[in-house]
Amino acid sequence: MAIQQGIIKFVTTTDYFHLFIFFTIIYVLNFYYKYFTRPNPLPGPLPLPIIGNYHNLGSDVRQFYIQCQPKYGGISEAMLGHRYIVLSHPNYIDKVLDRKVFHAKLPYSQGLDEMGMYGHGIVFNDDYESWRSNSKFFTDAFLPQRYMDNVVKSTIKLYEELSGYWQSLGNQNTSNYGNDNWTYETDLAKWFHRYTNDIISIVITGERTYSIASYYNTQSRIKSEYSDALVEDGDKFVKSIIQYIECITFFSFFGPFIRHYIPMVKDKNESYLKNLDSEMRVDMLTSLITANTNAKDSNDEALKLIADEEIRGNILDAFLGGTDTTANLFCFITYFICKNPDVKQKMLSEIDLILPKTSDISNNDLQKLKYCEAIIKEAYRMVPVAPFAFRTITEDCEIAGYKWTRGTNFLINYLAIHGHPEFWPDPEVFNPDRFYNKDQDDKSLGDKFAFMMFGGGRRICPGRKLAMTELLLSMVLVFKNYNIELVDMNEPLKILTLATTNCQELKVKISPRA
């Protein structure tokens, strides 16, 4: 003890500084030694110690990934907490999306564990047995045909409510008072996030979040017919879901060292944790779970076997997977329709032909709207709401001519794949005809992996049928009844790409269609 204290006495501040420099040099040399001797070196930006390639993502993550293909080719790499092999060519993704193999989504993430998301539900659950039992919850709820008829009925009811709010707000605008030809200027993204949230809630729990009504109350002098107690939390809940997604990106990609010690990141980390403890944990999710658990108590054996923690994980996954994606895509569809009057005309003609009246719409009718479907796909190709997917392979594989050992991390770069000029002539042009009356095997559609709206393999989106039904039905109801125009035709889309691509605002003018 005395010897140790003696040594500490003799060590000066300069010595500590030299020691710090010494260990930093060792760390940097070791970092670059490992980097330059890595297996299968690929092109990609040079990583920096500690921060890897995060600085290359800059403020525009979307541009970074779009540029990966022209700059580095179909297979490249980036250091984002871990080494990721970036696949930007359709021919390289079949093995990572192989239906026969259950690949993990991400390497273990302490951040997601801190958030309480790792290993629960299905999105961040890489334990096969637990994922399989939880994914049954989704396949049972969202895939059978009979549920789709229920989705159609619920969506029509919610649309009618939404439409009533628009009319009320249009009429409250003094210049339109009492006039049927009202015009209402609003942010469509706000309405659609609330609308899809209410739909998901009613489909999975049978209960409503009343988030459309809640948003209406924030915009209107007249209040909705629902009691304050019912609508109070709806808008807050949608905001918290949007923030949750931001939070997931942050916690899954920044390692504990960066989150806890790098000044700017540390502040963000603390503010997210504070929000997770307060506003994000609104009682809404808990009451939906309670209602859902009680409803299933009596006779659903499969659900009885799922622990409450897993039910919470599944319901949260459904909200996270189904609120933002569908709402954002509807905004992108609206944007492209407004920018392309010929497409709008062709769409309206199809809707008027197949569904002359909007009463008694069935899911079968919706499936006949092939041009509307082509618009959805083309809008998604232009702006993929899920811009990339991740896989950590659970067995050795050969991909793009290289041998990879299990545990290697891959990033499927849909942003580059959906705009790959080899597969998509004039990729920057919005042209729904690319998808119109073409079946999946049509050669002109390029490789089957060149367009992946709902991902693929075992972890394909379980909400795909629900999403397509919601989108087709919303297109019919909104565009058949309303003229929607962009407030500023020259303004580019306001988007932010994190884990998903979010429509931050879409200012439109809404007026009844004569």
Ligand code: HEM
């Ligand atoms: C237009 C709407 C939608 C799009 C574009 C979309 C897209 C996707 C994609 C690409 C994946 C695969 C991600 C991967 O490979 O890792 C996925 C997974 C998932 N989606 Fe969707 N989705 C949509 C709507 C929905 C809806 C409505 C739900 C509601 C239940 C949902 C729930 C999920 C879940 C839970 C997963 C995780 C599956 C797993 O990891 O096993 N999605 N989605």
